[in-house]
Amino acid sequence: MPLALGTFIVPLIVACAMFMENVDATVIVTSLPALARDLGHDPITLKLAITAYVIGLGVFIPICGWVADRFGSRTVFRTAIGIFIVGSLISAASTSLPMFVVARFVQGIGGAMMVPVGRIIIFRSVPKSDFIRAVNYLTVPALLGPVVGPPLGGFITTYLHWRLIFFINIPIGIFGIWLANRHIANVREEHPGRLDWTGFVLSAGGASLLMLGLSLVGGELVSGTTSTLMCVVGALLLLFYWFYARRVELPVLDLRFLRIPSFHASVVGGSLFRIGLGAVPFLLPLALQEGLGMTAFAAGAITCASAFGSIFMKTFASGVLARFGFRHVLMVNAAISGLVIAIYGLFVPGTPHWLIWCVVLVGGVFPSLQFTSLNSLAYADIPSRDIGRATSVASVIQQISLGLGVTIAGLVLQISHDLQGHATIVWTDFWPAFLFVGLFSFASIPVTARMPAGSGDEIARGGRGST
Structure with missing residues (x-):
């Protein structure tokens, strides 16, 4: 070929x-x-x-x-x-x-x-x-x-x-x-080595049970006792995995990479940020349809505005990082992103569609810069031989945090709905959920603040930020 x-x-x-x-x-x-x-x-x-x-x-x-x-x-x-x-x-x-x-x-x-x-x-x-x-x-x-x-x-x-x-x-x-x-x-390897099946079962089983248990809390499918038991068993399995991974040379998820400051800031701080952003694709279309009475097509036409904002920022991300550095960008950008998420909760019936579209457009700009920064910073201090294993750790934690965002948003929305006593979901049920998940973006700031000031500067100056 x-x-x-x-x-x-x-x-x-x-x-x-x-x-x-x-x-x-x-x-x-x-x-x-x-x-x-x-x-x-x-x-x-x-x-x-x-x-x-x-x-x-x-x-x-x-x-x-x-x-x-x-x-x-x-x-x-x-x-x-x-x-x-x-x-x-x-x-x-x-x-x-x-x-x-x-x-x-x-x-x-x-x-x-x-x-x-x-x-x-x-x-x-x-x-x-x-x-x-x-x-x-x-x-x-x-x-x-x-x-x-x-x-x-x-x-x-x-x-x-x-x-x-x-x-x-x-x-x-x-x-x-x-x-x-x-x-x-x-293409295949003749001797791929032994898979850490014990670690896989503990980590996969624990994450699955914990996430599903949290998602089922307050729902109609299972009792409260069952969902609580799933959460407890899932948390225990993850705790067992943490002890297990410390004793194994090559665990399926090597949590020791989290000791590296730049990787810790990217993965742990980034995951707090992703909890807030992971909730938006679930909450926003629901708020536009159930809260503001839009059709599914109208809601879709508005929510896609964030993608245009994301595309716009990608052309400037490298320059912004080179000018201000990872630490400063991540802290300031997290605050702005959290504020925009909270503003989504201020949409009320009668708010002009063009205004909502513009706010959602802006809401796509800053997360795009944040994700570019986080994904680039993750491997700033990782040796080349360990990139594959570090990627597994980062990918799993990132995906779980996105799922947690949806779960947490759903729980807060359900509590808000129940406390206000509405027969159906209305627009006033949504603002506490947007406010609460927006706070997770702010929660990532103290994690980033502990990162050394010059972390990732070589990547930032080189303009090699990954999207």
Whole structure:
């Protein structure tokens, strides 16, 4: 295969998977109220669907590299796309909330393998001299997904039926599998080493039970005792893993990387920030539809404004970091982002749509800069040989924090709704939830403040910030 073709076609195949995953993650949020009504549940309860997807995504990421080495990258990549398609079909056919939650978990498993293994395929297939060009091809679906997803999901939900949104993935996935069969070699390692199964079971089981337990608190599916028990067992498993990982040479998630100040600030401080931002894709479309009475299409057209703000900031992120440095940017930007999230709670019936769109546009600018900074800073002081293992730790904690954002937002919204005693969800139920999750952005500031002032300056001056 000619070099130029290889540099283009392999990233294109991975881009198909990324686009499918990004569209799926954003297309569903505008459909939650309609979906909830059809399944006979309160829209707040549908936070379970988002949480289940994030759990499937987060807990299986650490083992994707080993699985690709053991069974071959092409085999795992094709299988992951197939699993994602199956999860999409089950989602479309779901007639109950438990069935839909299981379907979303299956999709999460597929997504956990698709993108990380796709990146491995690129690094193994493309010459180092073409890495930057190849990775640039991947930014297109990453940017287009949040732009296309919300209005597309809103249009389908408003004028057709929410079940059809899950069929968007089918032709994209089949096209990706066909391309993979033709152009990707099934590279595998003869001796991939032993997987830390004990660590995987403890970490995956603990995170899953804790997240699901929190999501079920105050809901209709299980009793309060059951949800509390799930939280306790999950927390204990994670505690056991923490003790276990300290005694093992190569644990599936090596928490010792958190001792590195820049990595700690990026992962721990960044995760607090992500809790607040992770809540917005769930809360904002729900507030616009249930609180302000918009159609799903109108809500989707507004929520996609944040993606335009994100794209705009990416052109300036490197210059801002070079001028002010990571520490200063992360602290100031976290405060501004938290303030914007809280402002979302001030939207009332009659607020002009153009004004809401502009605020949401601004709300996409500062998180974009924050994520670029956090993702770049994470590896500033990590040795090259440890980047893969550090990535697993960062990825899992990031995904869990995004899921926690949805869970916490749902809990606060439910408490606010119950305390105010409304028969249905109204606009006044939302401001406490936006205010509370916005505070998590501010909570990240003290973590960042403990980072040495010059951390990441070499990366910032070099303008190599990762998006």
